Amino acid sequence: MPWLIKSEPDVFSIEDLAKVPREPWTGVRNYQARNYMWKEMRVGELALFYHSNATPPGIAGIAKVASAPYPDPTQFDPDSEYHDPKATEERPRWYLVDFTHVETFANLIPLEQLKADSQLSEMLVCQRGTRLSITPVEANHYQRVLKLAGAKG
DNA sequence: GCCAACGTTGGC
């Protein structure tokens, strides 16, 4: 199943992802998003990399699931902004996977364009109030996004 | 900076 992952480019952009061999997706503190990483993602699955809080927001490229799920180490670190005092090594609360860079689109596909595309009107990221940082993407939506990316060259 | 959406927390 393809995915969509959001990141604020000021914090971590697809260019940042391209510079590292792999990136642990730390800091997700939403149960639904966690469950997708923990229970449903498989190594090798692809994810649209979405730039949120950007100008403009939109899909910047493609990443790939690069590890099995494991406990997010930042939950145990008292100095981390993601520290969770209720998590223990014996009973971790937060799990993550690593992502690796696949492709940076020549041109970002703006959210405005996604919303205007009749084939993508039901894509979750286009829906009002969708704040979830990790969402599954239907195969036809994924293919359509790739097509838009390619068409823009 | 505003504010709608919505997840989480905590008092009861």
Add this chain to the structure above:
DNA sequence: GCCAACGTTGGC
């Protein structure tokens, strides 16, 4: 277990 208050997300 309800629900008001609060905090965060994220487009605009």
